Amino acid sequence: MAVDRKHTFTPDEIAARLSAALPHWRYEDGWIRRTYKTASWKGTLMVINTVGHLAEAAWHHPDLTASYAWVEVRLMSHDAKGITERDFALATKIEEVVQWQPGLEEGGALEGTPQGDLRFAYVKYE
Structure with missing residues (x-):
């Protein structure tokens, strides 16, 4: 069954979807938004590059705002x-x-980023 790519959701539908599936995201000023906290500029750039890759592959491009230790995706x-x-x-x-x-x-088989060692700090997981 094909998805209607032009169907827009109401604010109440958006709130319900975010609450059920994306609890760290919020609806504000016509956008769904998420702020990722990072440990440093290195982590910020890694998040930006990750989002960029996924957006380009999906051919759907978010707006991004970034600072030293955070990235907002809209x-x-x-x-x-x-x-x-x-x-x-x-x-x-x-x-x-x-x-x-x-x-x-x-x-x-993958151990993940060492926790507690700031030399390897990346994303502040929630």
């Missing part, structure tokens, strides 16, 4: 003039990738 479908399924889909993928912590997977 999504809205300009052509539909509102929040669409594309925005939720890209937000979900960004959340999955940026918040991925392989060290938490039981028995996994």
Whole structure:
């Protein structure tokens, strides 16, 4: 079944979707938004590059604002003039990738970024 890429959601529908599936995201001024806290400029650049890769692959481009230790991602479908399924889909993928912590997977081969050692600090996980 094809997704209607132009269907926009109401503010109440957006709030319900964010609450159920993307609790760290918020709806504000016509955008769904998420601020990722990072440990340093290095982490900020890594988040920006990750979001950039995912957005380009999806061909749906967010607005980004960044500072030394944070990145804000804002999504809205300009052509539909509102929040669409594309925005939720890209937000979900960004959340999955940026918040991925392989060290938490039981028995996994990847140990993840060392916790507690500021030399390796990256994203402040929530």
